Amino acid sequence: MLPIDRLVRSALVTLGACVVLAVACYEVPEVRDYYTCKEDAECGDGGFVCDDGVCCREQEDPICLGRVRDGGTCLDGGRPLTFYEDLDEDGFGNLTRPLYRCAPPLSVPTATNGEDCNDNPTVGGRLFFPGAPEQCDGFDNSCEGVIDEGLDGGLYYLDEDNDGFGDPARTGTFCQRPIGWADNRNDCSPNNGAVYPGALEVCNTLDDDCNGATDDTAQVGLACTVPNKLGVCAQGARACVSGKDVCSQVNNPAPLDTCNSKDDDCDGTTDEKPDCGGPIRFAADPSVVFGARHLGSALQGVTGECLKDSSLPNASPADTVTNNDVWTGSGSTSHVFWVERDGGTWDLSRPLTTLKLFVDVASDAGTGTNTDGGLNRWSQHRQPVVLLCGPGGFLRLVPASPILDSATTEQIRKNIPLPPLTDGGGEWIVGSNSSPDVQGVLRQVKRIELLVQPYGASGSFSADFHADFGLP
Incomplete structure (x- = not known):
């Protein structure tokens, strides 16, 4: 076992060798390539910054050649230049x-x-x-501030309401029709897209x-x-009235009903009397007026007009009408009695209309010889004569x-058909001098006249009309 101090010395020597070896083994990496980037x-x-899309350094390699240094100068001390993005690479940059x-x-x-003027590719x-050539595209290709200049163009009209029809007051010339313009000038309401030629007309x-007409809808009329x-x-x-679809009245009420199967006076009743067909009884109708004249002429039953208002003089003594139903007179010239509607007419044109001539006639005039050798108190012509008078003429x-x-009292009970037969086959005929439009006269009869002519100059006569004298 080694002593302690020897172990310490051995450890220190080993550590020192390792430090020397570490310093000798480490080397700063060499900068060889640019590194792409988008931001610093x-x-x-290491002082790298992102410039022109690569990592570089202002003072060391790799040097930032294009970067403007602090103070606004370049690496060589010069001033920077201004470049402009040219994304479409047409040689002209974007000023912005x-x-x-x-x-x-x-x-x-x-x-x-x-x-x-357009750098967007x-x-x-x-x-x-x-200097670019102009294209017919509705744009200013040459960047001169004029659209499609130098190109042949057509005249177009602004179509702000997008209905396909242009405003005649707002024109433009383009080499082709741009969006929002029309090739016609037919819009009569440029700001209303629902109004244009061919649109549905509504009220x-x-x-x-x-089309120049307002509210002329298909339903009008x-x-x-x-x-x-x-x-x-x-x-x-x-009809269209003030923007509303209404049913407009086309007929006003007539003052009188006519015999036409219609309610002309709009009172809910059709062909009512006395307008149509006349009054059933003349004496019972408050609108009926009676009268008579003694004419100063012997007409022999032949007349060319109605007689109430004729220019013939009134003879004396005058005829009278009492109680609206008894007519009296004297003298051998013609006498006329009338019954008329006060302020109106009767329509007697309806088929099967008849005039009920119910009257008792008597005279004390002298007697003359009639055509068959007998004696009578009346002149030698067919009497009584009935005249139908109106604004359209008269019928005899x-x-x-x-x-x-005869010399006796005549009880006349005659239903005279209106119109009477014109071929001579009935009891009554339309006499000469009558108006040719028979139906026209019958549609507006204002007055019915009765003409008689006694025989004797001094004799008198009377005509007593019955209550049924009228027009059933």
Whole structure:
């Protein structure tokens, strides 16, 4: 066993040998290559910084050749240069991306000018630079501030509402139609995308289809029923009024009903009397007016007009009408009695309408010889003559054979058909001088006149009308 001091000395010698050996074995590594980086933290210790995408040092190898030193100078004492990113590598840089360097950057393409107007290679940046040929793309390829200059272009119209039709007041010339422009100027409402030629017209106070007419919808004019109206007043047509679709009334109530199977006066009743068909009894109708004249002429039953308002003079003594049903007169010239509607007319055109001429006629005039050798108190013509008078003319109705043809009281009970037969086959015929439009006269009869002519100059007559004298 070795003594203690010997062991200590042996240990110290061994430790010293190891230290010498360690110093002799360690060597500082040589810097041979650049190390890529994106920021200083990736370059570690030893004075390395990240410059132009590599790790380098400002004072030692590897030296940062392009880095601007503190104080704004370069390694050789010169001033740095300004470079501009040129990502699309068209030789023109991006003015907004300057790089201050002592040497051209190697990690990014650059140019020594900032004249590019589009440096983005993903959107065709290589087509944009000063002096570049213009493309028909709606952009300023040559960076001169003018779009598509020098190219043949067409006229387009701004289409702000995107309905495919342009604003005629806002034009532009382009070599091809750009987005938001139209090749027509047909929009009549450039700020309303629902209004354009061919659009559906609706009731909204607008000209939706640009045809120059407002609210001319397909439904305008179609038949409809007016609410809460009767008869012809319920007939309507669809219309657009103040932007609302309404059923507009097309008929106003007529003052009178006519015989047409319609409720003309809109009171809920069709073809009502007395407008249609006349009053059943003249004497019972408050709108009926009676009267009579003694005419100063012997007409022999032939007239060319109605007689109430004729220019013939009134003879004396005058005829009278009492109690609306007894007509009296005297003298051998013609006499006329009338019954008329005060302020209106009757429509007597409905088939099977008849005039009930119910009257007892008597005279004490002298007697003359009639055509068959007998004696009578009346002139030698077919009497009584009935005249239908109206604004459209008159009809002269004559019995096929005389009724007043004896010296006795004649009880006349005649149902005169209206219109009477015109071929001579009935008891009453339409006489000469009548208006040719028979139905036109019958539709507006204002007055019915009865014409008689006694025989004797001094004799008198009376006509007593029965209560059924009227138009059933």
